[in-house]
Amino acid sequence: MSPEQPEPPPSPRAAAARRALRPLGDALRDSTGPLLAGAPKAWQRRAPYVVAFGFAVALLSTTATVLVQDYRLEGGWAGALATAQGAPLLLAVTRPLQAWLIVFVADIVGAVLLLTSAADLDGRSWPWPPAVVVGYLLLMVCLGLREPRRTLLAVWLATGAAGLAFELLSQQHSDGVHLLLFVLSGVVLLVTAALRERGDAQRRLVEQETISEVERAQRTLLEERARIARELHDVVAHHMSVITVQADSAPYRIDGLPDAAREEFSTIAAGARESLTEMRRLLAVLRSDGSAGERAPQPGLDRVQQLVEATVRAGVPAELSLAADLGPVPPSVDLSAYRIVQEALSNVVRHAPDAPTRVSVTADPDWLTVLIVNGPATARTSPLESSGTGHGLIGMRERVRLTGGTLDTGPLPDGGFRVAARLPLAPPTTEDPS
Known part of the structure; x- marks a missing residue:
């Protein structure tokens, strides 16, 4: 027949x-x-x-x-x-x-x-x-x-x-x-x-x-914000733990502290411990969906090479250009840059599985620049997913907004796609109102 x-x-x-x-x-x-x-x-x-x-x-x-x-x-x-x-x-x-x-x-x-x-x-x-x-x-x-x-x-x-x-x-x-x-x-x-x-x-x-599309977009945004909050918990908790330890050990490390200073350090340590307790309660609520894999240490730019290698094993011809002199990167920027690269490469694997892709991470004294560019698909292959959930770009925008950076995404004239993020390496300075 x-x-x-x-x-x-x-x-x-x-x-x-x-x-x-x-x-x-x-x-x-x-x-x-x-x-x-x-x-x-x-x-x-x-x-x-x-x-x-x-x-x-x-x-x-x-x-x-x-x-x-x-x-x-x-x-x-x-x-x-x-x-x-x-x-x-x-x-x-x-x-x-x-x-x-x-x-x-x-x-x-x-x-x-x-x-x-x-x-x-x-x-x-x-x-x-x-x-x-x-x-x-x-x-x-x-x-x-x-x-x-x-x-x-x-x-x-x-x-x-x-x-x-x-x-x-x-x-x-x-x-x-x-x-x-x-x-x-x-x-x-x-x-x-x-x-x-x-x-x-x-x-x-x-x-x-x-109405459903608006609700779906709102739900996706809330899910991404909750996910980012869970991931940033470890970053913030680390700094709060350092504050607690330093405040507790200050009377023993510094000789001749007056009683008022000892009481102030004790108050700082107690406030830091209380903040850590409240953060753990909040994290328990955010993890109420039972996701246990998020308790692992959060990744950073030191694991971008592994991302690219995994993408190559998935069949995508990808290459990495990672600056050797990145210098100190704030933990939140480090995590955000890794997630942006991860989500961009995931989109390439889903929608253009054979497109040549280039990942570039560079830095200057003030900004960290992350650039992911993929070309058009070289063969007539069907994408693994015909339509995405929208989490990728929404997550990128939320992470960039959180760090105070900028994000530029969009298609290229040759049929490829570009993701460019600029993340600040130093917190914004505020002028003294006095």
């Missing part, structure tokens, strides 16, 4: 036409305002009024002429009926239900007048003349695109009941046009209501997807 052939892609012209008509179709199915109120162009928003005006003028003149010439109805009655049956079509663009009530009453009055006052009904459509049928179906279109199911069902049943009543009233003059209008109006209402409900469902789906 031969494999199924894929369907040919649509032509560019058909695809362009579909994209151009999609906003118009969405506006047509929108049931929150006048017809095509949400169309992107002004002439599209005015089109329903122009069409309704054209139908109203055409039906008004046609109805009056037919009632006078074919049904031999008096000119005054004919003009009044034509106006009552055609003019409300202008109202149908914004208030279709009110327009239907006016037309429905006018159609019933017209049928009664034709039965009692018309000179000639032989061979003529009754109770609904042809112009009445056309105008009524146009009203059904407007109703179906705006009103709920119960209203549409009531309108359809009222149409059938009126036709049945006239059929029972005078079977001699009835030619079955009431049954035709009953069927056609039901079909039109069903089709237009289905279009409207489909549009409403799509709009609700888009709104829900937007």
